[in-house]
Amino acid sequence: MKYNIDKSAQKFSLASIEANVPTVTTNITIDLHSAAGTQKSQAVEHMYADSLLSGAGSMTRDEFIGAINLLGASVSVKIANGYLIATLKCRGEQYKKLLKLVELMFTEPTFNSKEIKRIKDTSINELEQAKEDSRSIAHSNLLNKLYGPADRKYSQPIDEIIAAVPTVSKTNFVALHNKVRQSRWIVSVAGKQADIDFTKRFLDKIIVKNATNNSGPHKQLQPKAALVTTNIPSRSNIDFSIGAPIPITLHHPDYLPLTLGINVLAKWGGFSGRLMSTVREKEGLTYGIYGSLQGFSNNEQGLWRIMTFFAPDKALQGIASTYRELKKFYQHGITEEELSRFKTITKTGQTLVNDSIGGMLADLHNYHVHGFSLAEMKVHKDKIDKLTRKEVNQAIKKHLDPRQLVISAAGPTKTVKKDLLKFIKGV
Template identity: 25%
Template sequence: MDRSTLSYADRVHDRPVGPCRLLTLEMPVSGFVSWRGSFRTHPELGAHDDLVQRLMVGMLDKGTATHDRFELAALLEECGAQLSLSSDGLYVDVSGQALTDDLPTVLSAGADMLQRSSFPEDEYPKVQAQALADVQRSMQNTSSHASRALMQRLFSVDHPNYSRPFEDELQGLQQVTREQAQAYHQDHVTPHAFTLVVAGDLSHDAVESAVRDAFGAWSGTAPAPTHATEATACAPGTATVPMADRDNIDVRMGHALTMRRDDDDYLPLYLGNYILGGNFSARLMATVRDELGLTYGIRSGLSGISTEYDGSWTIGVTLSSEALQHGLDATRQVVRDFVEGGVTEEELDAKKTTITGSYKVGLATTKRVAQSLLTNAERGFPVSYLDEFPERIRAVTLNEVNNAIQTHLDPDALHTAMAGSVPEEAEEAAA
């Protein structure tokens, strides 16, 4: 039997291995595997734990109780492997790719970094300086400023979707000490909700053995969650971030959504938004870009929606100073017409085809399959959701889409954030 014709639910091996939920998938590739994993850390966001976590993660590959950073780097280089540890809000992520035969060695190195990092004193200033440099680079970007300003209007500082002002982020990173990062590691880096997905040319039993050897002794429980789950209730308004000598102004518009990723309305709203602003053939592009020539690009999306906290609906557009007001008015009018008039059967059928086709193509790589399985696991979805998603999309009806649009999207509730050389009259209007 050709295993590649079986459903993912039939092909994925899903079982506990020590403190880890391990999912393995054999794929028709030769000699290599990809993996994606995560565990919950529950940072106290209102106390800037997310900044501590970022610096802590940056130290993990700088040395352990058994290897200095040069030995760790040499080990990975000798294998030709990729191994990445990153901070992702409420999680720490682990990912990589390696030759199948080298997987035990690379997983062992990753486990060593996570469980026995030594936090060498001479490395911390370098990690801190790199984090500060990353923020300073982002501060030159009008898009980043506009996006952050919008999230500050929609969410409180203890919400996972909040984005603090760049100045606060710089100050916070400067104040985090090596001792704080090390203490955070001790308290928060545990195998809480630890899930690991490995996909590629593999033996399920061999991967299980490698994971047990690497992570079997890992123990501990993360602190209880403290983050907010609901958006901030406030009247719509405008925030401006003046930045001198910019050719264009980045604009973000949006409002919070009181829904979860597993709500019945999510997929109908996802489809509706895709018709509005999901790709180059969407309504916003057709009108604001193609018909009126006011921008090179405009998109809308559902952002930051999880199964446990609110997210948002956002629109992003770049406009010149001269076209700013015209572009804002045109965008709002397209949104209003969209919400009031709904979508057509032809639009819905076309987007269903686009979404399901893109989804199928995306699952052709080991990296993408591993990430999709991990994301579904984090959401509490079954493995079968990977197979079911296209059918769920195709099953959504026109009435469900239009009802979701009119229920959850409100043109009168849109907040606006702008960054760039904003005209004086626009700043005065926003005051």
């Protein structure tokens, strides 16, 4: 396997893993955030992926999607938090043909009126369905408390986006599409050398000259502890997203210590986090409780958050148990044993990434998106092993005060709202 990151092109940065594998995977990230998101712009972003796949050149939607499917390939596109994220996957021998289709998609999308009407109708139905997705709603409500409306993480209310959908026209899609082609692309590909070369030529054709890095507004708020609820009576559990802003960026010295600290508290996936050991294993209050840092980049500040759910009759007890652990964590930090153990866990995680080319590519792309070179990637990973307990606990004390947390709950919250408000006041 041969790793490479080539930032020399003006229009794109290309990372690659050259490997003798029968498949090709290409991950694409484009930062589109340049202004505050309105109801209309978020409606356009919601519909853009479907519009892109709805016909290109002289091909109708059926012909275009059919051509991709006949290759046995997949093309997925979505816009989230101001980023366009696309993934191309296919068998190696089909990659060149796939790129030809994707090139057509980006250079000659049809955006025809019949398809736009269809997309509007289907989008309204999807968004109506999303009103029952209590987990997503809990999380977007949390982000809306921590970030102002100009920030990429802020979501307009679903009903307002639905109301904006009918006002969207072809002009809006074309404007967004032009922006996509005028922005600098971050691309990572895993395949044979020939596939990497095809990818370079493809990018050169579809991204216009003088592609720019977008730099949109970023507005992190510093709210006091608060409770946000959305009552969705049809759900049987209450989904919680509990979090607070951390006013640092990715390369701040506290970032890696916090990463290790959050893993000790609530490592995402598996059973090793403290919260899983206590709130789930010892107390049986929930099926899953995890935490993470999110939304950090070179110039944007992120947050920490805990995600879980409780049955309504266990919600107060579950929250109380969670906070008990968070207080302990904040007051006493991590132990020497935990430091050593989570360094091992991190190392194992890196080894497990090597089990598949897809895992290796995702890991590489994650660093690539944030501008790391291969050498910087290695340094970053090695730094975790050199962390001291003092560094981690200082970072916890500075940034992870549970008294600052916002609790966002979505589900059958009516019966527990009063008690949760009382609880927050007492924290």
